[in-house]
Amino acid sequence: MQILDRRLNPSGRSLPNRQRFLRRAKSLVQEAVRDASAKRDIRSADEGGEVSIPLHGIREPSFHHGSGGMRDHVLPGNKEYREGDEIQRPQGGGGGGGSEGSPEGGGEDAFRFVLTREEFLSLFLDDLELPDLAKRRLVEGADPAWHRAGYSVAGTPSNLSLARTMRNSLSRRIALKRPKPEAVAALEAEIAELEGQPGSEERIAALKAELAVQLKRSQRIPWIDPIDVRYRRFEPVPRPVARAVMFCLMDVSGSMTEDMKDLAKRFYTLLYIFLQRRYKHVDIVFIRHTHEAAEVDEQTFFHSRETGGTLVSTALEEMRKVVADRYPPTDWNIYAAQASDGDNAAGDSQRTARLLIDEVLPACQYYAYIEVGRDGEHGMPGFPRGPTDLWRTYEQLVSAGAPMAMKKVRNRRDIFPVFRELFAKRGLLEEAKA
């Protein structure tokens, strides 16, 4: 009898099965993830959680009897029945005839299980990407690719090149005339044969001398010498990396209500999660503006409060400055996302448009504008509310062919779909449109 403690065995033995299962059910799970994410908070989108997928898509079929025909049931716990009694057929399978178990366990039509944060995000962000990530540059500090590059005399044992080492050893042994083992054996055999035969003493002495020389030589000349040893050599080859920077521009002026700011922040949170997970070499620059703009850190951007007037051009000006200082457009893929309620000080629109056209857009690969508004905002009766100043301004730019996208977000529910639309893989998007 043996007792073994298996508790310390590596856990996650079923992980490969789980991965196979997720791959198998990918389209179903992805749909479920989208549904789930539309309903929930962005912060918890970052946490994974339970999803439910329809069972029929992952069913394992088997032959079994359908309904109809004659069946026998033997049941325990008889109370009042006598032989020959007739009983009404129970409806819906419950009660008397319920000894039939469905093989899938209770005939559930949905299958619920829990996804980890990693699984949730990778499924959620699976078909999103930054558009037009084209400019690639060699960057210091990026992981190099290792390529085979000849042989070296130093290295780790695992890189030992046996063939090359033995080749060197062989040529050295030939060059230095190390006797072959067969030659030594032949000499020894000859000596043994002559031994004891009269008149062969001289010959034996000569052979013995020869043998001694040979033996000494093979002792002096090693089979493998350290100078024979060769290792496979690898050389680091720098890989070009696409470096990208994302500018997050957010309006925090007084006209933005807390709700609107909340929506904008949620949008950026999602953007932030997306970039962090998918792109190693993405810098993120946070700029917020009222009537003046400032570059801030992540913490301030998401968590601090401020209010004031609205000058959108200040943010663009700030972005232009940062680009000029740190992100030369020749080396960097530049992206920007701007969130605002669409209000702008009268007279600033012209300046904003000009800045955008002349300075910002030429440097950018992609520019996204998200206009946040209150839920169910239709304007007051008698004051039909048309498009906002900024929306009108940008609309003109877009119709003139500027590389930018515009979306309105009125509600938390909109954030995920809008985000998906903005960053869906181009091919997919065009397919969807077609």
Added chain:
Amino acid sequence: MNAPVSTPGLLYEGADWDFSTLMRIHDACEEVAVRDLGLDFYPNRIEIISAEQMLDAYASTGLPLFYRHWSFGKQFAQHEALYRKGLRGLAYEIVINSDPCLSYVMEENTATLQALVIAHAAFGHNHFFKNNRIFREWTDAKGILDYLEFAKGYIAECEDKYGEIAVERVLDSAHALMNYGVHRHHRRTIDLRSEEQRVRERRAHDERMYNVLWSTLPERASQAIGADEVEKRRAMLQLPQENVLYFLEKSAPRLAPWQREVIRIVRNVAQYFHPQRQTKMMNEGCATYVHHRILNTLHAEGRLSDGALLEALHSHTSVIMQPDFDDPRYSGINPYALGFAMMEDIERICREPTEEDREWFPDFAGSGDPMPTLRYGWSEFRDESFILQFLSPHLMRKMKFFHLKDDAAQPVLRVDAMHDERGYRRLRRALAKQYDPAWMDPDIQVVDVDLSGDRRLILEHRVQDGRLLEEQEARQVLRHLANLWSYDVLLREVDPATGASLREHAVSPPR
């Protein structure tokens, strides 16, 4: 309550345990199992696992190492979700029919639960595995672990060579037919240990063999083939064949050797589990009876405290709970309940028989020690025959069994038999039938291949009592079958009495 006083005879006190406690418990159980019950078992190996590992084991049908497939991941996710929500507990143990016999016990169990589990699995199930005829004839306890190791490695290798998707397609299809991957009637000796060598020999043999399916002789008109020829062809292909997977492995024309091997692995696993399906009730009854006897004996000898026995009895009674048919908790006859009740009933008949028992069971009524009778029963029967042989009128009355006839053509159900003088035998036969896989599973066989035509595979479902197949799923399974066969497949549902075809399903392989 008084503070527990250390008593010299006790195996352990309190709920905590360590390895030496388990060792003492095991040795004490072994002593009782050998001395009082006369059990004969494989050497034991007890492995302690965590809850997560238990979930792992669940997902791969309880086997310690198993090949990879998405369906196991699905089961794991399902069990895990239920477990995490607290909707379902985990089993206390899992036991593997191998030599040495592996029992997995959970680390969360208290000392008493461990004692219960060891007595139940390491002695009860272990004895059953080693002695039951079906297990002896159909499974190879010595070879199973090595074979699983080989299967896991082989399938992983195939995944590397041919891609996960390709392997998955074969496994999916083979799994759908798993219940038809078993030889039910004629027995073969099973030796899983040499499987690996035989893989190679089989391939070499196949290559030398002339495969009738590849015959490319000019086609003859179908009607020209006489009945003689049909018989010859069927004999050549070993038809009719109830083991569909076996037939595919041997005769499917377009499978690659590795695909045949994968089918063979699924088939061997199905065969390994087949006895468990046929003896579920007896096996659990045997194990439950054994742990009950062992723990009570240990208590009587002062080696188990009163508290421990009460704790064990608490678990014991919840395991053997049998809700009545009209109880919302009812989900079929609990194999633990019926199994244990039958074993106890046999004990009663041996020790204190009534007149009725003497009449029904003259062979062993009043024989005194129940163990010889029980051991005989455990070794020579399966659920169906065990019920036919040993279910007593006394127990039928106690369980208040009754037999309902449900004819879809009639508007009402009819009580056909109940626990009275007129009903005992009919009731017992009806109950036994419920435990007969040959009756519960649709009877489907490969009957012919249209060799002169389009190589269509023809199967037959011999319809019993008018129970036709569930159509949608049957078509899905047939699609899997066509996938392996690579040509059209036709399933005829036939009335065995008249030979009339009741319904046909034809499926073409995916292009």
